[in-house]
Every structure is written in C-alpha cells, then in structure tokens.
Amino acid sequence: MSSEEQGIGRRYLQETRYLRSGLGERGPTYPTVPRYKEYPEAAERLVLAPGPHAPGADLWACLQARRSLRKYRDRPLSLEELTALVWAAQGVTLTSPPYLLRTAPSAGALYPVETYLAVHRVTGVAQGVWHLNIPDFALELLNQGDCRRPLVEACLSQQFMGSGAVAFIWTGILNRAMNKYRERAIRYLFLDAGHICQNLMLAATALGLGCCPVGAFFDEEVERLTQVDGVEEVALYLAAVGPVA
Numbered sequence: 001m002s003s004e005e006q007g008i009g010r011r012y013l014q015e016t017r018y019l020r021s022g023l024g025e026r027g028p029t030y031p032t033v034p035r036y037k038e039y040p041e042a043a044e045r046l047v048l049a050p051g052p053h054a055p056g057a058d059l060w061a062c063l064q065a066r067r068s069l070r071k072y073r074d075r076p077l078s079l080e081e082l083t084a085l086v087w088a089a090q091g092v093t094l095t096s097p098p099y100l101l102r103t104a105p106s107a108g109a110l111y112p113v114e115t116y117l118a119v120h121r122v123t124g125v126a127q128g129v130w131h132l133n134i135p136d137f138a139l140e141l142l143n144q145g146d147c148r149r150p151l152v153e154a155c156l157s158q159q160f161m162g163s164g165a166v167a168f169i170w171t172g173i174l175n176r177a178m179n180k181y182r183e184r185a186i187r188y189l190f191l192d193a194g195h196i197c198q199n200l201m202l203a204a205t206a207l208g209l210g211c212c213p214v215g216a217f218f219d220e221e222v223e224r225l226t227q228v229d230g231v232e233e234v235a236l237y238l239a240a241v242g243p244v245a
C-alpha cells in the first residue's frame with residue numbers, strides 16, 4: 001500500500017518514526033509555551049494539602065483488584081479522598097529546578113497534560129469544573145454549577161460520568177511537547193495521559209473507590225466544558241471516580 005493510500009493513523013505512525021537518518025526534523029518548528037497553566041482570575045481557589053495522605057495499601061493487591069467500575073454509590077467523597085486522588089494523579093514529588101517532577105512520568109519532564117475536575121459530589125467543594133494548578137497544588141474554579149448533564153452528553157451518553165462523585169478530565173497543550181519533539185510529541189501526549197490515569201485508578205482502588213477511564217467522547221464538547229480552544233489545547237482522556245456500589 002502506498003503512503004497516500006494509507007489512513008491518517010498509519011501515516012502518522014510512519015511519518016513520526018525515529019530514523020537513523022534523522023529524529024523527526026521534518027515539518028515545522030513550534031514556539032515555547034509556559035510550563036504551567038494558572039487561572040489568577042478563578043472565581044474560587046482551593047489549596048490542597050500536598051503529599052500522600054491515604055492509609056497504606058498493598059501495591060500488589062491494588063494491581064490485582066483494579067477494575068473499570070461504572071456503578072457508584074451516591075455518598076459524597078471527602079476532601080481528603082479527593083486530595084489523595086489528585087495527588088496520585090499529578091502530585092509534585094520532587095522539585096528539581098526548573099522541573100516539578102510528579103507521581104507520573106512525562107517525556108522530557110515537559111508535562112503537557114493539564115488536569116481538570118468536574119466535581120459532582122465532594123463534601124465542602126463546590127460543584128463545577130475546576131483546574132489543577134500544579135505549582136500551588138490548588139484547584140481553581142472555572143465554572144460553578146452542576147455539569148453532570150453536559151458531561152454525560154459529551155461522553156456519548158455514558159451515564160456513569162454523571163453518577164460518580166468526580167470526573168477527571170485531561171487535556172494536552174500541544175506546543176509544550178511539540179516545541180521539543182515536533183510531530184512525534186503527539187504520541188507522548190497520550191502516553192503521559194495513560195500514566196496519569198493508571199495512577200488515578202490504582203489510588204482509587206487503594207481508597208476502596210471505583211474508577212473508569214473514558215476515551216469515547218465528543219472532543220468539542222469536552223473542550224467547551226474545560227474552556228480550552230481545541231486547537232492548541234485538546235481533550236485527551238477522562239475518568240469517573242466514585243464510591244463502589
């Protein structure tokens with residue numbers, strides 16, 4: 001099959017292979033963008049307590065027990081549970097200037113993935129869409145109110161996205177990674193998101209909570225919820241979390 005006859009997916013993989021003759025210098029270069037996204041104008045800020053908080057859990061037992069769970073009880077999560085989940089996903093574990101190294105690895109320590117939360121039922125935390133500010137380990141409220149319906153609709157009517165206590169939403173800021181890795185960076189965005197989601201799932205398991213990843217969504221609708229442009233910052237992945245039914 002000639003390269004013109006191949007679909008875009010196969011062409012992308014072919015055209016972003018590292019070759020002995022060159023590491024992907026083909027194509028345009030991209031500008032640098034800030035390492036961290038912050039919302040100084042956020043309606044509300046909630047500084048979380050950094051560090052692992054949850055009682056110890058056996059890693060091997062968590063690996064054995066982890067399942068994608070889609071039925072949740074309607075008990076709210078506590079702020080401590082939410083904090084532990086957020087820290088497991090993207091907590092800073094080592095400051096090594098200019099890097100803030102995290103619980104999950106990232107290609108080149110560039111951390112192009114941004115974390116947003118759609119909070120449905122967490123005691124003491126307003127319902128709405130929040131953004132995780134990494135340097136401050138704080139949540140920034142972008143849009144207050146019940147977002148269960150648009151979230152479920154954005155996820156192809158998967159009801160569990162609205163019946164969990166919180167949904168994690170991950171986006172990718174393209175130039176944060178493309179500035180270094182050019183077109184190949186797109187591969188790394190999704191790998192980074194996968195690491196983060198697995199951390200979240202294992203932490204949810206350790207806390208006795210259920211979690212389900214979601215890759216089936218209408219991109220534009222998720223991007224509207226997180227107020228990102230869908231061009232320079234795009235929706236990558238989501239996960240619902242809630243108490244096990």
Ligand SMILES: Cc1cc2nc3c(=O)[nH]c(=O)nc-3n(C[C@H](O)[C@H](O)[C@H](O)COP(=O)(O)O)c2cc1C
Nearest residue numbers: 066067068069070155158212213214215216217237
């Ligand atoms: C990239 C990815 C996307 C997924 N998207 C969805 C989804 O949209 N809806 C859903 O119910 N499960 C989704 N899942 C969960 C899978 O269905 C689940 O991982 C698989 O059935 C194996 O089950 P387990 O996770 O319990 O081991 C997704 C999993 C991955 C890794």
